[in-house]
Amino acid sequence: MRLITRQTALAAVGAVMLCGSLAFADAAEIRVLNWQGYGTDESFAVDAFAKKTGNTVVHDYFTSEQEMLTKLRTNPGAYDVVLVNSAFVKQAKDEGLIAKIDTSDMPNVKDLSPNLGKEPNLVVGGDTYGVAWTWGVTSLTVNKDKVSPLPTSLAVLWDPQYAGKVSIRDDGIEAIQFAALATGQDINDPKDLDAIKAKLKALMPQVKAFWGSENDWNQFFSAGDFYVSTYWSGGAGRSIAKGLPLKFIVPTEGAVGWLDSLAIPTASKNQAAARAFINYMIDPEFYVQWAAKGSPMSANAKAAAALPDTSFNKVTLGDPAVVARVHFVKPLSEDTRKKYLELWQDMKARQ
Amino acid sequence: MAFATRTDAARAGGMLTPAYVWLAAAIFLPLSAMLFFSMLSAAPFVSSDWRFTTANYAAFFSRSLYPYLLARSLGLSAIVTALCVLIGYPCAYVLARQIRGRSREALFLLIILPFWSNSLVRIFSWAIVLRGNGFLEVAINAVLPFPVSLSLMFSFTAIVIGLVHSYLPYVVLTSYLALQAIDDSLVEAARSLGAPFRTILWRILLPLSLPGLVAGAVLIFVPVAGSFMEARILGGRAGTLYGTVIEDQFVAVFNWPLGAALSFILLAVVFVILGVASPVLRRAR
Numbered sequence: 096m097r098l099i100t101r102q103t104a105l106a107a108v109g110a111v112m113l114c115g116s117l118a119f120a121d122a123a124e125i126r127v128l129n130w131q132g133y134g135t136d137e138s139f140a141v142d143a144f145a146k147k148t149g150n151t152v153v154h155d156y157f158t159s160e161q162e163m164l165t166k167l168r169t170n171p172g173a174y175d176v177v178l179v180n181s182a183f184v185k186q187a188k189d190e191g192l193i194a195k196i197d198t199s200d201m202p203n204v205k206d207l208s209p210n211l212g213k214e215p216n217l218v219v220g221g222d223t224y225g226v227a228w229t230w231g232v233t234s235l236t237v238n239k240d241k242v243s244p245l246p247t248s249l250a251v252l253w254d255p256q257y258a259g260k261v262s263i264r265d266d267g268i269e270a271i272q273f274a275a276l277a278t279g280q281d282i283n284d285p286k287d288l289d290a291i292k293a294k295l296k297a298l299m300p301q302v303k304a305f306w307g308s309e310n311d312w313n314q315f316f317s318a319g320d321f322y323v324s325t326y327w328s329g330g331a332g333r334s335i336a337k338g339l340p341l342k343f344i345v346p347t348e349g350a351v352g353w354l355d356s357l358a359i360p361t362a363s364k365n366q367a368a369a370r371a372f373i374n375y376m377i378d379p380e381f382y383v384q385w386a387a388k389g390s391p392m393s394a395n396a397k398a399a400a401a402l403p404d405t406s407f408n409k410v411t412l413g414d415p416a417v418v419a420r421v422h423f424v425k426p427l428s429e430d431t432r433k434k435y436l437e438l439w440q441d442m443k444a445r446q
Numbered sequence: 447m448a449f450a451t452r453t454d455a456a457r458a459g460g461m462l463t464p465a466y467v468w469l470a471a472a473i474f475l476p477l478s479a480m481l482f483f484s485m486l487s488a489a490p491f492v493s494s495d496w497r498f499t500t501a502n503y504a505a506f507f508s509r510s511l512y513p514y515l516l517a518r519s520l521g522l523s524a525i526v527t528a529l530c531v532l533i534g535y536p537c538a539y540v541l542a543r544q545i546r547g548r549s550r551e552a553l554f555l556l557i558i559l560p561f562w563s564n565s566l567v568r569i570f571s572w573a574i575v576l577r578g579n580g581f582l583e584v585a586i587n588a589v590l591p592f593p594v595s596l597s598l599m600f601s602f603t604a605i606v607i608g609l610v611h612s613y614l615p616y617v618v619l620t621s622y623l624a625l626q627a628i629d630d631s632l633v634e635a636a637r638s639l640g641a642p643f644r645t646i647l648w649r650i651l652l653p654l655s656l657p658g659l660v661a662g663a664v665l666i667f668v669p670v671a672g673s674f675m676e677a678r679i680l681g682g683r684a685g686t687l688y689g690t691v692i693e694d695q696f697v698a699v700f701n702w703p704l705g706a707a708l709s710f711i712l713l714a715v716v717f718v719i720l721g722v723a724s725p726v727l728r729r730a731r
Contacts, residue, residue: 259597304600304682318577320600436699441511443686444518 122149123368128166129178131156134229134385135357135376144375150368167192171362175369181216181354182426184225193358194366195222201374203395208418211394216425217356225356226373227394232412232421233269234350236326238316239342249277249346251323253294258301262312262321265305267439268427269351270295273325276348276422283425292438299446309333316341329391332407343407345417352421354394484706502707512691512708516715519688522602523670526609527663533610534617535659539651541618542625543633557618565612569679572608573599576680600682608676613669617662624658625651660726668716672709688712 129135131154141152155174157163160183167177167187179187187193198204204212204226211227218224235249241260242251252261252273263270274294275285285291303321306312309330315321316339326334331343357373359366375381382390382398392408393399402409412418427435483489484503488496506512541553560568575581576599583596598604628651636646652659674689681687688708695705 299683302683304685319579320577437509437511440686440691440694443683444511444515444691446683 122151123175123365124151124153125175125365125368125372126173127152127154127176127178127372128157128163128174129154129176130158133178134390135176135178135372137385137388139384140375140381143381144372147375148368148371150365150371152372164190164192167360171360172364173362174360175363175365176372177358177360178228179225179356179358181214181225181227181356182424184216184356184358185219186426187358188219188224191361193224194361194363195224196226196359196370196373198223198226198370200367201226201370203374203377203397206379206395206397207377208394208396208399208415210419211354214354214423216354216423225358226377228355228357228373228376229391230352230354230394230412230421230423231328231391232345232350232352233264233325233327235344235346236324236331236341237344238319238322238340240340241319241322245342246323246344247347249273249348252277252325253297253301254323255301257323259303260320260322261298261301262304262306262315262324263298263302264325265307267435267442268432269325270298270439270442271435272351272422272424274298276346276351279348282349282351282422283427288438292442295442296446299442305443313337313339328408328411331411333389335407343411345411345420347420349420349422352423354423355391480706481710483702484710486703489700489702502703503711505704506708506711512688512711515686515688515691516712519671519673519712520715520719522605522609522673522687523667525606526613526670527667529606529610530614530617530666531659531663534614534662535621538618538621538625542622543628543651554622557615560611561615566675568612569608569676572604572611573679576604576607599680600684602681602684604680604682605677605685608680609670609673612676613666616665617659620658620662620665621655622658624655628654664720667719671716672712 127135134140135152136154145151155166157166160180163177163179164183164187167174168190177193179193184193204223207213207227211230212218214227216225217227235246235251237246237251239245242257246254251257252263263273271285271291272282274291275282278285278287278290278294280287280291304315306315306324309327312324312326312330313334316324316334326341326343328343331341334341335343357376359369359373363369377393377395377398379393379395379398379401382393382395383401386393386402386406386408390408392412396415399409399413402413404410485498485500486496487499487501490496537557541550541557545553576596577583578595578597578599580599582598583594586594586596598607632650632654633646636650641649672689672692674687674693677685677687677690678693679685692705692708692712695701695708
């Protein structure tokens, strides 16, 4: 009961704040560019937003980051809000595709977790180019029936006790990022590649198989092929819901994070309405409803706090100390990407 | 070509045209496109700034990884082919020369049956069987008094098992046809002159059925050298092969030119191997 009253109270506060600040200025049609089925196009949200502000929302979708950039380049003025992963914000800004956002009329922005809302990929020189929206991590997962005590360090991947019971994703960049964490280096710019190579070489005999998809992961885990593995926070939430006995852990060394932001294209003619929509997207009222249907973690600390205490996202990622340990992925140059791929191929072929 | 009359030639042309048009469209055109891709610096749909280059072929020789994996894949091919011949040929012999009537049809059906299911389904069913605590291990432990731990899944052995199962019907079918065509009177004559089975097999059956056996072996050797799906699913961390690296170039890295060049190098190496083996193959015919 207490929970419901708190949610209702938050919802009411959100509604009042929105109406107070924007109060049907002038109705517009907001065109949103996003992945399909990713929050902004929830019908309850579109209806609620139209009721509040009089603005209608229509959607267009992309299926890759490159397609998103291409659509912005070739259709200036066609979109008012666009989802940009934090790793791509700098590129979009440098190409002049997305505009500086004046957050003064967006009351929810002040509630963003500081290290998400002010993430250097999104806020450049004090100017906001992307409003932090949702985030997640790739981190350590163990079978809690088989691994005790629960580890707090990535070192468990190298623990001889679990030799042949370890899995990581078949992805060179991610493998190198985890080895960088384990050797205490910057995941986006590791200086000592030899240490990483040595660390990965030591990991190979521990590994039973590489997983590629969430489906692989669930299968291998259920069959007992591994007890210790890397995994996505979103996938972990779904696997727990399926009844798998797993524990998702953000170790002391940190975890690899992704952060999605909402941005406003430079050529948008409805910037005020776009800001209102983004403000609604980071509102706890919207987030709690979306989370009930299965969503990633919100970047808004108040929205995260409004989740039920038992929800996977709140239990795993709700602690600010955990948020502080997450390292967000930056874009890689083509040369680095190639170098990492070759390192990974060599590592896998000759063990 | 020797045709009795012009109408015969026209009729033959009419019957051959659909097949050759189809072959040209389905094999020659895509293959030419791939050959074109293999000589570009970047796929045209990725970057508008592309030019012709031989760098993709040079890449094969500049990294020892590629020759190493190619040798590994050819080794796997040789093992799988040898196992298929050892298992398939006796099976084809029994089917063709020992069993008659309806039971032969039934047994034949059992061999062809796997062909009717999707290869992915077959590989995934092997994954269920081979897995630690999987079907096979549970079955063996139910029979034996002492515990046996099979950990065949995610190993080179698992890849070999999956591939042998997938490709065995080829060698059975081709050997069966060759063995069945051998005139019974030859074998009877040999037997009436007192030849033991060993001699009959070595002097009559094997030489006369060799074309079928070799055709089956070639049908297996070539696709296994480029296989990747079985290794991906059954190989675990031992599952990196030449085929999986090519697949990565197309699916994960989007470096189509390099993937295409690696494929053509495989094609060339396979041609060289068949060329070297051709005197043997010709004698077999």
